[in-house]
Amino acid sequence: MSSPGEFYKSLPPISKAYGTLCLLATLGAQLQLYDKSSIELDYRYVIYRYQVWRLITSLFFLGGFSINFGIRLLMIARYGVQLEKGPFDRRTADFLWMMIFGALTLLVLSLIPGFGTPFLGISLVFMLLYVWSREFPNAAINIYGLVTLKAFYLPWAMLALDVIFGSKIMPDLLGIVAGHLYYFLTVLHPLAGGKNILKTPMWVYPFLIETCKNLHT
Structure with missing residues (x-):
């Protein structure tokens, strides 16, 4: 059985970086x-005070230390990692672009009245979950030992559980919308004969190299 340190080293770069930043953001607030x-x-x-860092920092906060925070972090460690090691294997730049596209989509959706939410970390995690559920639709998922369902329905089951336990529904919905938009543009639309208009831009590759370099220093 591998140690926590070995497990952390084995994580693929983008999921590792995002999960680490989410943990640090919550830890900093907690302390x-x-x-x-x-x-x-x-x-x-x-807009009025030029605090542009809010466009980025809001994407990493998953809430205070709680069971929900732990679940969100585990979702990154499981579903994000499975995506990055599975369908996105040897396509790390594409995985990073998916995360960037998701973040940009969430920021735009938050401009719509009624759709705004102060922190988008949960939404970005739900986007990962949604894309994973479409890539592994027939995987059997057991929820808290109570019910087993196909992965295709997992995002909706998690949303329902959040409603039952009193969590806000909007962050989950935003993530599902962003995830579906990405999956539609990159998979469903091309399969229907359309053109993939969401190819990874070239500027992502230097950014990826720098990210991986920082993770190994």
């Missing part, structure tokens, strides 16, 4: 190293 309101997405501060 009161910063006020979480200073990193939330508020377009009034972005």
